[in-house]
Amino acid sequence: MDKPSAITIKQLHKSYQESAQQQVIFNGVEMQVSRGEFIVLLGRSGSGKSTFLNLISGIDPPDSGKIIINGIDISALSERDRTLFRRHHIGIVFQAYNLIPTLTVAENLLLPLELIKRLTRKDRDNVAELLDKLKLSGRLNSYPDRLSGGEQQRVAIARALIHDPDVILADEPTGNLDLDTAGQVLELLDILIKKAGKTMIMATHSQEVIGQADRVFSIRNQSLHLE
Amino acid sequence: MNSLLQRSSRNFLWQHPWQLVLAILGIALGVAVVIAIDLALESSLNSFNQASKVYTGAATHRIIASDGGLNEKLYTQLRVKGVSHLSPLVTGYVKLAQADKDSFKVVGIDPFIEKSFQSGWQNGQKENVSPDLFTRLMTEPNTALLSEKTAQSLHIQLNGQLSLVTSRGQQSLTIIGFLPHTDAVSEQVLAKLIITDIATAQEVLDLFGKLSSIEIQLTNDAPKFEAAIRSMLPGNALLVSLDSQEHSLREMTKAFSINLKALGLLSLLVGMFLIYNTMTFLVMQRRHLIGSLRLLGVTRQQIFTLILSEAFLLALIGTLIGIVLGVLLGQGLLQLISGTINAIYFRIDTTALVITPFQLGKGMLLGMSVTFFAILLPAFEATRLSPVKVMARSQLESGSRRLIKVVGFSSGFLIIGGLAxxxxxxxxxxxGLASIFLILFGFGxxxxxxxxxxxxxxxxxxxxxxxxxxxxxxxxxxxxxxxxxxxxxxxxxxxxxxxxxxxxxxxxxxxxxxxxxxxxPADLYVSLPGDKMGSDKFLFDQQLKDKIAQLEGVQMVSTALQTKLIAAGELTKTTVFELATKSKQSFIFKHSMDDSLWDRLENQPTLIVTEPYAYHHALQIGQKIDLKTNQGAQGFEVIGINADYSGDQGHLIMSRQIYQRYWPNLGYTGIGVYARAEADVQQLESRISQLLTTQQAVKSNQTIYKASxxxxxxxxxxxxxxxxxxxxxxxxxxxxxxxxxxxxxxxxxxxxxxxxxxxxxxxxxxxxxxxxxxxxxxxxxxxxxxxxxxxxxxxxxxxxxxxxxxxxxxxxxxxxxxxxxxxxxxxxxxxxxxxxxxxxxxxxxxxx
Incomplete structure (x- = not known):
């Protein structure tokens, strides 16, 4: 692996308190992801796929261990700094799309940009251009609840990319979609993310995606196993 | 209702404890305010009746008089003419030398007659007091009975001396017995009561030969007896039934009561929005749960009943807490409400919160029904939730938006209706108040x-x-x-x-x-309190007025007498003026007037009425008011309507010259002093104060303005x-x-x-x-x-x-x-x- 490392995970431990019991999710996970690499995560429901993505994005802090992204150990950052880091460097695609229902499609895309900098005319043009690419130019001022599932997921992918993050995390992005629509979404991910050289970690059950991945890991017994 | 179904619902509520607490708080606060107002208001008004029952007992009627009082001979005349079951009373207020701020009510009674009236103060005495006590009260001069509690607080032993400040100086009464109380109200009333016999009360209050009222107990054929008694009464006396007196007190405070209760209902209206909001939340949050239940075969009716039973439980808990809070809040409001009634309407001596099951039931009913009314819409909404597809929030909102538009446009009818x-x-x-509620609800x-x-x-x-x-x-x-x-x-x-x-x-x-x-308009005002029945009060007042008028620096004086005359079978407040030239400028008439008004006021049987009086009696200029005089009824023409904010019942204004043609001279209640331009008003004030007794006072117009x-x-x-x-x-x-x-x-x-x-x-x-x-x-x-x-x-x-x-x-x-x-x-x-x-x-x- 001669490409520079985008993500390094060392001795990652994470557990949750469930009633009186401590539920261990990860116990000493180690991982290294190169820049531009496409990683697929497999695992049965409840194995910890979403938790793993949450840990990498800084949404959830680990109990111990290190998560180093672009040379920054985000596990050592405060909650606020992790948020600011995520704002600049991470893009997330959820299974349930998770668009902001009170913002239009265009505003959903502009929000990550506005969090980083003052919006310019060029940003608005870029949004329009991206939506055009996604065949959503007619939906610029629509609210998310007016869009179909496939359309919503396309907007969610665009939102994850709009601020040009280094790492894209996708949590079963096709889980809520029918086969045809899922195929279109994967094609889009391939064009916009993989071919653009972005690092991506995707939790999925889709066999089609597994075939396109650089490496496939499965989560078993509280650790990652290369398939 | 299926217990598992109820458990599924109850578990949800337990998982949202703060929401539950806020819902209960909303109901409780609304109910508390309504109950508190009701309890405090009713307690204040009832205390007046309870207080009088302490010394009127089983009396059904009362003979009262306009100022000047009843001549004590009237009592004898009535007895001679065969009217039985009479109890004469002499009442008035005095201050204790020991406790300088409190005034005590002196009630002079005929102890042996009074006994048959079963007055409240006697009921507690039956077993404790020897019959000698009544004999001593009558035969030993300057003896009195005092509440046990008051005696303790004043450190007075049996046969100890109670010092009073009267218009004739300091006077002592020997306390020969104590009055034990039977309940909270009688404890409060008795705490401020001094019972004496008639003669002692007349002496203490300077009411020689006078009675304040005669209580009558009419049992059978009351209308016939009433007519007979009325025919025996002099011009200044009036027979009133105690029921009608209570009714007129309620009438007098009706507007005040309604306005207060409306404020309470406003709290409940606001609380209703809160209950509605919370219940809607509790329904909407469970849309998944309700959808799942519907999928399992739970009917719409069962869902509706489930929500209603929940509301019932919340309403019950909220209302019960509201009642407890209401009683506590009522204690606080009681002082404020009785203080206002004291300041505006009539004197209330007692301030104990009386709680009746009826009032609590009323609060309970109100709390429950408001909650049910507020829950109806969310409960219906719950039944509309689809069992197949649980609606997303946005879908629910778009449904709400349609409703908001319909309700918004319909609210116009409420607002216009309210204004109409x-x-x-x-x-x-x-x-009038309902219109405000309609307008507020419409805008809401x-x-x-x-x-x-x-x-x-x-x-x-x-x-x-x-x-x-x-x-x-x-x-x-x-x-x-x-x-x-x-x-x-x-x-x-x-x-x-x-x-x-x-x-x-x-x-x-x-x-x-x-x-x-x-x-x-005057620079200084002298107040001359004291009972206007006082035997030679008018002479002292006249002398005082002359002395003031002769003081250096006094330009002119005016006088006022606040008295009560009988108009349309009611005692009516009347101010009798002896106006100085400058005093006339103080009148703000609600109509155009010419200079002949003053001339007519002073020389013809005419009067001015205040605006509230004109409003309540639908009077206009030129109409006549019949006033009862010793020479029979006399019509007085209304020649002016004057702005007045001193009270909400209004009063009559008459010139002294005309008044003295028909009624006895009762002296003055106030003297207005106009200083010369060059006079030092402060010095004048101190010179006048040297002429006054301890009960009289002189105040500048600024002081009165501030106090008012x-x-x-x-x-x-x-x-x-x-x-x-x-x-x-x-x-x-x-x-x-x-x-x-x-x-x-x-x-x-x-x-x-x-x-x-x-x-x-x-x-x-x-x-x-x-x-x-x-x-x-x-x-x-x-x-x-x-x-x-x-x-x-x-x-x-x-x-x-x-x-x-x-x-x-x-x-x-x-x-x-x-x-x-x-x-x-x-x-x-x-x-x-x-x-x-x-x-x-x-x-x-x-x-x-």
């Missing part, structure tokens, strides 16, 4: 629609400067309008009622201040307290709505956090939204408050008290209204904002 009721409902106070229903429009407007105007993040709070208010709209409406109602009342009180204050300035304005403020203390209570309930409403909102959108807030919004940005976002809601409520409250003030001033207050006043616009009040709404909403948003900021984004994202 306000101006076309004759003299009805109830309808219109609020969500107006909020949507205003949010749109804000976005259009400021959208491009706000950015996407800045637009979010505006969008959040609009997007969840079914929730935000109700909270804004509740706050708007509370704030507009506050603005309306502030504008009304401000206008009233200005009007009264102007009236006081005008009606206090203080009294004015005091009468509105209760109003202030109540409207702050309804504002507090609205605050709980907004708080509850915001908590519910944040709880509902926790996932959405988690998404925002996942795309890089920090917890402090999230707090700002939430607080901006709540601030916006407050601002909206404040802005909408301005026109509504303005309309409420207008209806209060020109409809409700005029009908209640007969006063007309000018509308004084105060921009400060409107500004305060906006600030109040804004700050209340901001404060209500702080906790939800902090809670949401602390919520872990991963946890928030896991929430469905």
């Amino acid at each position: 009721v306000a101006f076309f409902s004759g003299k009805s106070i109830n309808l 229903l219109l609020t969500p629609m107006l909020t949507l429009c205003l949010m749109k407007l804000i976005e259009c105007v400021f959208g491009r400067f706000l950015g996407v993040l800045g637009r979010l709070p505006v969008r959040m208010v609009s997007a969840e309008i079914s929730r935000t709209g109700i909270a804004i409406a509740a706050l708007m109602i509370a704030v507009s009622a506050t603005i309306g009342m502030d504008l009304m009180i401000g206008s009233f204050r200005q009007t009264v201040a102007q009236w006081l300035h005008s009606s206090l 304005m203080e009294l004015f403020e005091q009468t509105f203390t209760i109003t202030e307290a109540l409207r702050w209570l309804s504002a507090a309930i609205a605050f709980v409403g907004v708080f509850s709505a915001l908590m519910a909102l944040q709880f509902e959108r926790i996932r959405q807030l988690g998404i925002l956090r996942s795309i890089g919004i920090t917890s402090s940005q999230l707090s700002v976002l939430i607080i901006s939204e709540t601030g916006l809601m407050g601002l909206m409520a404040g802005l909408l409250a301005i026109p509504v408050g303005f309309i409420v003030a207008y209806v209060l001033i020109f409809v409700v207050y005029q009908r209640s008290f007969g006063w007309t006043m000018a509308f004084y616009f105060d921009a400060g009040t409107l500004f305060q209204g906006i600030v109040l709404a804004f700050i209340a909403a901001l404060l209500a948003g702080v906790f939800p904002a902090l809670k949401m900021a602390q919520t872990h984004p991963a946890e928030a994202l896991r929430t469905e």
